[in-house]
Amino acid sequence: MVDVAQRAGVSQATVSLVLNGVSNPRVSEVTRSRVVEAAEALGYRKGPRHNVPEHRRPVIGLLLDEVSTTPFAMPFIEGARDEAALQDILIATFCTRSDPKIESAALDLLQELNVIGILYTTLTTRQILVPERLNDIPTVLVNCYEKHRRHPSVVPGDIAGGHAATEALLKAGHRRIAHLKGEDWIEAARDREKGYRQALTTWDVPVDEDLVLMGGWTVNGGRELTLKLLDRKDPPTAIFCFNDRMAVGAYDAIKSRGLRVPEDISVVGFDDEDLASYMVPPLSTVLLPHDEMARWAVGALLDHNEGISSHRTTQKIKLECPFVERGSIAAPPS
Known part of the structure; x- marks a missing residue:
């Protein structure tokens, strides 16, 4: 493959x-x-790579640190499940909260089954320390990575995604583009901001630091930061938000000032949460490829079991975050 x-x-x-x-x-x-x-x-x-009795079907363990803090746990679970099912393999999912005791208990149970590998998964993209026990089990890191790359990993291409979001606004004619960024401790926030800056630089548009505001990742954060931008004597004509929830707040602030999206201000989000397509107008955003990441990880585990050379299985893969164009971008007002 x-x-x-x-x-x-x-x-x-x-x-x-x-x-x-x-x-x-x-x-x-x-x-x-x-x-x-x-x-x-x-x-x-x-x-099919396996042909065993039903009660001895191979199992892949999915260790997930959280399931409730973001809406992205299910795409990981469903992507892994659907890809594994194509090979008659089961997915056993454990929410561990990154607790070493829970992780150890999950691995004890998995080793009693016909486990063929582990998908070690985090809901936020970050560098991790891999539990030592996983060094003896084929493991793929999903949405996370380790410094020394002992295990293959797959993460979203947030820098390219931020670039694509900003470039969509540049192509529409905008030059005063604000960025509502997430907090700096969030790796995805740093990467999306890098993409924003790179896009402006590529188009020879100076970065106005006054238009780059940090305020978390919530609806309230998006609303408050957008109001600050609208209070400027020279407000931006477009806003790129760290995520879709901040974009919801931006919409609300724009509406509260008697303005319209996109006629007066264009808005772009990131993540492509379900709510994005139901906003009025529907939000242009960037899709996080969680389903595809999980599918890639299952394939990498199976390739490892088939003896694919190690230089291919210790790589860090960044999957494309496609831009999803909807109705929230227009040319800047004259």
Whole structure:
């Protein structure tokens, strides 16, 4: 699957979706054709990797630090489950709260089963210390990574995502673009801000530091920061928010001043939460590829079990965060 992905110029998760006939609106027909052609050229035939009795079906353990602090736990769980099911493999999920005792108990239980590997997953992208016990079990890190890269890892491409969000506003004609950023301890916040700055630099637009405001990641934070921007003598014509929840607050602040999105101010979010498509107007945002990340991780575990060389399995992969254009961007008002 690695070779097919490299030849087709796509991710392993995309290869898996195409070759298993899984419908996904983000995979175009052109991409599907390219994957099929690459697979045929390489003589790749995908089939079940395991054929064991039901009561001895292989198991992959999914250790997840949280399930309630963000809405993103389910895409991880469902992506891993659906990808594993294609190979007749079960996913056993444990919410550990990063508690070493709970992690150890989960691993004790998994080792009593026919476990073939672990997906060690965090809800916020960050560097971690991997439990020592995982050094003896095939492990893939999902949405996290370790300094010395003993295990393969997959994270979202937040820098490129921030660049794409800002560039969409630049292409619409905006030059005074504010950024409501998350707190600096959040790695995703730092990376999305980097993407914002890189996009402005690429377009030869000076960064106005007065338009870069930090205020958390909540609806209230987005509202308060947007009101500060609107109180300026020279307010921005567009706002790129760290996440969709801050964008909700931005919408509210803009409306409270008798202004409209996007006629008076354009707004872009990040994450593509369910609420984004129901906002009025629907919010243009950037999608976090949690489903695809989980699918890639399952594929990496199975490739490891099939003996793929170690230089391929100790890599840190960044998956694309696609820009989702809806109705919240327009040309700046004259």
